[in-house]
Amino acid sequence: MARGLAMKMALARGLGALSRLxxxxxxxxxxxxxxxxxxxxxxxxxxxLPEGSVLLSATNGKTTTATMIASIFSHEGLRLVHNRAGxxxxxxxxxxxxxxxxxxxxxxxxxxxxxVDEMWLASIASQLRRPRAILLxxxxxxxxxxxxxxxxxAARWAYALRDDHTRESALVLNADDPVIADLGRERARGVLxxxxxxxxxxxxxxxxxxxxxxxxxxxxxxxxxxxxxxxLGHYHCPGCGQTRPHPQVSxxxxxxxxxxxxxxTLRTPAGSxxxxxxxxxxxxxxxxxxxxxxxxxxxVPLASxxxxxxxxxxxxxxxxxxxxxxxxxRILLVKNPVGANEVLRTLALEPGSHDVLAILNxxxxxxxxxxxxxxxxxxxxxxxxxxxxxxxxxxAEMALRLKYAGVEPRRIxxxxxxxxxxxxASGDAGxxxxxxxxxxxxxxxxxxxxxxARRGHIASAMSTEG
Amino acid sequence: MCALYPDLLNIYADRGNLLxxxxxxxxxxxxxxxxxxxxxxxxxxGAHDLFYIGGGQDRDQELCAEDLLATKARAxxxxxxxxxxxxGICGGYQLLGHSYALAGETIEGVGLLDVRTVREPGPRLxxxxxxxxxxxxxxxxxxxxxxxxxxxxxxxxxxxxxxxTPLGRVLRGHGNDGRxxxxxxxSGHTIGTYLHGPLLPKNTWFxxxxxxxxxxxxxxxxxxxxxxxxxxxxAGALRVAGV
Numbered sequence: 001m002a003r004g005l006a007m008k009m010a011l012a013r014g015l016g017a018l019s020r021l022x023x024x025x026x027x028x029x030x031x032x033x034x035x036x037x038x039x040x041x042x043x044x045x046x047x048x049l050p051e052g053s054v055l056l057s058a059t060n061g062k063t064t065t066a067t068m069i070a071s072i073f074s075h076e077g078l079r080l081v082h083n084r085a086g087x088x089x090x091x092x093x094x095x096x097x098x099x100x101x102x103x104x105x106x107x108x109x110x111x112x113x114x115x116v117d118e119m120w121l122a123s124i125a126s127q128l129r130r131p132r133a134i135l136l137x138x139x140x141x142x143x144x145x146x147x148x149x150x151x152x153x154a155a156r157w158a159y160a161l162r163d164d165h166t167r168e169s170a171l172v173l174n175a176d177d178p179v180i181a182d183l184g185r186e187r188a189r190g191v192l193x194x195x196x197x198x199x200x201x202x203x204x205x206x207x208x209x210x211x212x213x214x215x216x217x218x219x220x221x222x223x224x225x226x227x228x229x230x231x232l233g234h235y236h237c238p239g240c241g242q243t244r245p246h247p248q249v250s251x252x253x254x255x256x257x258x259x260x261x262x263x264x265t266l267r268t269p270a271g272s273x274x275x276x277x278x279x280x281x282x283x284x285x286x287x288x289x290x291x292x293x294x295x296x297x298x299x300v301p302l303a304s305x306x307x308x309x310x311x312x313x314x315x316x317x318x319x320x321x322x323x324x325x326x327x328x329x330r331i332l333l334v335k336n337p338v339g340a341n342e343v344l345r346t347l348a349l350e351p352g353s354h355d356v357l358a359i360l361n362x363x364x365x366x367x368x369x370x371x372x373x374x375x376x377x378x379x380x381x382x383x384x385x386x387x388x389x390x391x392x393x394x395x396a397e398m399a400l401r402l403k404y405a406g407v408e409p410r411r412i413x414x415x416x417x418x419x420x421x422x423x424x425a426s427g428d429a430g431x432x433x434x435x436x437x438x439x440x441x442x443x444x445x446x447x448x449x450x451x452x453a454r455r456g457h458i459a460s461a462m463s464t465e466g
Numbered sequence: 467m468c469a470l471y472p473d474l475l476n477i478y479a480d481r482g483n484l485l486x487x488x489x490x491x492x493x494x495x496x497x498x499x500x501x502x503x504x505x506x507x508x509x510x511x512g513a514h515d516l517f518y519i520g521g522g523q524d525r526d527q528e529l530c531a532e533d534l535l536a537t538k539a540r541a542x543x544x545x546x547x548x549x550x551x552x553x554g555i556c557g558g559y560q561l562l563g564h565s566y567a568l569a570g571e572t573i574e575g576v577g578l579l580d581v582r583t584v585r586e587p588g589p590r591l592x593x594x595x596x597x598x599x600x601x602x603x604x605x606x607x608x609x610x611x612x613x614x615x616x617x618x619x620x621x622x623x624x625x626x627x628x629x630x631t632p633l634g635r636v637l638r639g640h641g642n643d644g645r646x647x648x649x650x651x652x653s654g655h656t657i658g659t660y661l662h663g664p665l666l667p668k669n670t671w672f673x674x675x676x677x678x679x680x681x682x683x684x685x686x687x688x689x690x691x692x693x694x695x696x697x698x699x700x701a702g703a704l705r706v707a708g709v
Contacts, residue, residue, distance in 0.1 A: 047598035151523055219529075362706070368594070369617045371662050374482030394706075400667055403695050404485055414698060 006103055008037040013098065027087045031094030042127040043441040045097035046112050048105070049081060052295060053112030053128045055121070057157075058137035059288040060339045062115040064279070065137060067315040069113055070293035072308030074136065078172050081109035086315070088117045093124060118153050122160030125169070134161070136296045137286065138177050140338040141375075154179050162186070170297045174290065175247040176232040182216040182396040184245065185313075191221060194293035195234075195247035197267075198254045201282065202226035202233070218240050229282050249293040254285055258350045259319075259330060259437075266305070268296045273306045279319055281346035283339070288312070307438060322457055324426055327436040328406055331454075333445050335366075340376035347437060352384040355436045357425040359444035360390070360398040366441040370394045373401045382406025387428060389392055389413045391421035406416065418447055436447075467680075468514040468628075469529045470538065472478065473523070480520030481636040482664035486673050487516070494689045496677065505533045509541035514553040515680035517528025517669045519544065521662070524568060527557045527563060532562060539576045543636075546578050551680050552656040555665060559658030560622055569610060578656045580627035581642075588644075592619045595639025595661065596707035597649040600631065604675055612635065615703035616663030624660075633659050638707045647649060655679065669702040670696040 001366055016030025034041045046053050056065060063086045063262050070082050093114050099273055100108045118125045120137070125131055136157065141150055152329040161183055171187060174180045175195035184191040193270065220239030228234040236243040251264040263276045276352060277288050288309050295305050314320045320331045332347070334340040347354060362368050378401055381388075385407045388400040395416040415421040426436055440448050452458050469484060482498060503509050509517075523532065534542075546552055554562040564580035566573045594616045598611035598654035601637070606612065614634065623643035626632060633650025634644070641649035650659035659665065666673040670693060678685040 151525065214525075219525075280524065290487070369592075369619065369662065371479040371482065371617060371664050374479035374485070374664050374667060394702060396702040400695045400699040401482075404482075404489055404667065409695065412695070414695070431478070 005038060005041070008034060008041070009098055009101060009103070010141050011037065016095070016098075028091035028096055029053050029083050030090065030096070031087075031096070032091035034098055035090060035094050040093050040127075042097060042124070043108065043129050045094075045101050048107040049109060049112045051465060052130070052132040052144070053114060054133040054135065054298070055112075055114045055116050055124060055128065055131050056135035056137065056290070056294065056335050057116045057118055057121045058070075058290075059118060059140040059336065060342075061137055061283060061290070062086070062282065063315040064318055065135070065287040065290045066113060066115040066243070068288055068309055068312040069294055071112070071312040072291060072300060072305050073111065075304040075307045075311075078111055079109045080111055080113045081107065082113040083115060084315075086115065088115045089120050090127075091121065099207075101317075119156070122156055122163070125160055125162055126165040127394035128165075130165055131169050133172055133294060134166060135172040135290055136180050136183060137174050137290045138230075138232065139179050140336060141372075145291055150179070154183075158183055158291045162392070163196055171423055172290070172293045172297050174232070174286070175243075176218060176228060176234070176286075177247045177412050178222060178231070178235055180245070181245050182242075189212070191245075191291055192249065192297045193245045193247040194249040194289050195251075196228050196232075196254065196285070197247070197250045197252045198264075199226060200229075201228055201254055203228065214244055215239055216325070229286065232286070247298050249289065251285055251289045254282070255347070256280065256282060256285075256349060259332075259346055263304060266292055266302075267307075268292065268302060270296065270302050273302050276308065277309055277312065279312065279314060280349075281319075281342050283342035283346075284319070307425050321405040322452060324436070324452070324457055327426060327433065329438060329445050329457075330435055330444060331438045331440065331448065333442065334439050335375070335442055337372055337377075340373075340378075341380075343439065344377055344380040348380045348384060353384055355386055355425060355428070356381070356388045356439075357436060357438045358388060358398045358402070359392040359421070359438065359440040360394045361392045361441045361444045361449065362394050363443040365443050370397055373398060378402060378405035378407075385411055386434075387413065387425070389415055389425040391415055391418050392441070395421075419451060422448070422451065467498065467500050467516045467518065468509070469502045470509075470519045470534075471499065471504055471515065471526075472520075472572060478594045479662065479664045480518070483520075483555070483666040484518065484671065486664075486666040487677065488674055490670065490691065491677060493691055496681070499650060502540065505529065506537060509545075511541040511544040511548065511550065514550065515546075516553065516676060517545060519523040519552075519554040519561060521556030521558060522534055527561065528568075528573055529565070530557075531561055531566070531575065534576055535574060543549055543577060543674050546654060546656045552578065553676070554618055554656075554658040554664060556618075556660050562656060563624065563651075564627070564666060566622060579651045579653055580630035581624050581632075581651050581658070582627065583624045585621055586623050587658055587665045590619060590621045591623070591640035591660075593617070593645050594703070594707040595641065595649070596637045596709045597634040597639070597641060597661075598627045599672075600652070602631075603652055604672070605632070607671075608693060611635075612671060613709065614659070614661055614665065614669045615700065615702065615707050615709065616661040616665055616668050618660045620660050621660060624651070629632065629653075637709050659683040663703065667696075668699055670700070 011035035175193035215237035632648035
């Protein structure tokens with residue numbers, strides 16, 4: 001093995017440790033340092049993986065889906081190199097590989113599993129030198145001030161999938177997302193589609209936060225025969241005849257059980273199984289289905305898929321449940337309108353009036369533009385909130401949104417400081433036994449976890465930077 | 467109130483603007499009816515007090531531009547001539563001008579505002595923004611022009627023609643083109659601006675101004691509302707814009 005690389009790796013690790021000592025959070029710092037010294041590092045290190053790599057990307061659900069895949073593979077006894085903390089750009093992925101790499105030339109793991117930021121898919125896919133499989137689950141409007149337009153990402157992905165490096169990768173695509181499904185159009189084989197097949201779940205009309213309503217080929221508006229979530233569903237184009245591809249892996253007879261659990265019948269080419277999930281909401285059914293589809297594409301037995309999904313727990317900061325001074329604190333991450341809608345819809349499934357701690361930050365990782373909260377259906381909370389405490393750098397804006405969404409102003413408290421807000425929200429008289437639902441944006445979630453860790457409510461608060 | 471292309475030009479939380487107008491009318495017992503006019507629909511210039519055009523992705527904007535000229539331009543010009551409010555945000559603003567030049571092709575606008583939008587090399591103009599609105603349009607408060615604060619995100623640079631009046635002077639942010647120091651444009655009661663945020667939730671004074679103007683009232687004639695949260699949010703927007 002090149003001596004040069006060994007030295008660079010040692011240097012990078014040292015720089016990373018230094019950065020942490022200085023108080024920098026960064027699980028990306030060592031990787032960034034390594035890539036500066038050796039731009040080919042991701043390719044070189046991932047080449048050591050005997051089973052190669054798989055990667056996945058989406059607007060929503062990357063970390064949870066990856067967590068589910070990891071759980072499935074653990075039932076197969078396969079050791080993974082996986083960026084489980086969610087650092088999903090080049091630096092984070094390089095750091096993950098660096099941490100697993102052995103100085104003697106091997107690597108501590110058999111298969112690479114990487115969630116990848118949408119803008120980095122092309123770059124990472126080519127650096128991984130022929131990934132075995134690429135899973136693409138959804139494209140929604142995310143932080144507009146970060147990425148401009150959805151079309152740009154879709155075009156980049158289409159371009160990336162025509163590359164030599166990805167031509168032989170198995171594609172695992174969400175049939176229910178017209179933009180994603182269309183990415184498989186040019187492949188004769190090697191594409192596995194997944195989707196939901198449950199008419200009972202169909203929503204009455206296409207939701208406000210929906211994108212991708214026009215045919216990818218001819219521009220005519222799609223006719224949606226069923227809508228499940230955002231713009232995901234069953235569709236066809238009356239203009240050119242394009243239809244949703246038939247999924248080889250599907251979820252039927254879906255059952256959503258409030259904020260606690262869900263279940264569905266998983267149908268694959270290898271058979272069917274009833275799957276239970278300790279995670280709520282249709283969005284997690286989609287995540288589980290995506291994980292199952294990827295596993296299916298890699299010929300993982302159904303029993304391992306079922307067991308893995310059953311045992312999957314909330315990914316870092318998403319739908320986590322903690323105990324806080326005698327009450328349950330549920331952290332439901334909100335990042336963009338579609339994700340927020342699913343969280344709100346799931347919350348609305350729980351009967352009664354809720355205590356909510358909404359934390360709206362506008363740091364770079366959250367998106368500096370907070371107008372997205374007006375695209376999310378906070379109206380689902382109208383009349384369903386006992387007390388809403390608003391915190392974060394844009395607390396006042398969040399409070400305003402709730403007021404216009406139909407939450408009575410007398411039930412809204414504005415307290416920008418997180419620690420004070422948490423104390424107020426959880427210490428309310430008459431709250432014992434009532435869960436507190438925290439709805440934080442990304443950096444707010446990190447701050448919340450850090451605060452809880454300092455107080456001993458959770459074991460550790462890992463922080464990441466993109 | 468009539469929203470044009472609500473399913474195509476709504477990419478930027480425009481819904482928040484319409485919601486604020488609706489609520490603030492309802493809370494005062496003022497009747498509010500929202501209708502929409504999409505691709506292929508005609509527009510009745512006399513039937514609405516306010517016409518709203520939001521922002522969209524390039525592809526959708528092109529579609530709407532064609533349709534605007536084909537089915538709605540005449541009605542909008544008539545509305546403009548009759549001093550009805552026409553409010554265009556971002557993409558909508560661009561379409562109210564003469565043209566929008568994208569890479570390789572130029573979209574023709576309705577021409578209610580004497581502005582032209584072009585793309586130039588360089589980054590998108592993104593960030594928090596605040597500007598003073600021309601007192602000719604919205605008067606003053608405590609002797610000073612009133613301020614709109616929000617967020618901009620546009621690749622287009624809009625140039626004011628000789629006959630154009632800017633909507634306001636930039637305090638912080640890029641405005642129309644990142645250079646001129648002007649933001650938006652207006653002519654009579656046709657108003658265009660790049661301000662998202664959305665515009666009206668962060669600046670409810672302007673929502674009330676629109677409502678009063680639409681009804682032919684003085685703002686003071688509108689019943690006051692308990693606006694503590696609104697004032698906090700506006701102050702927050704100003705703060706984050708650095709004003």
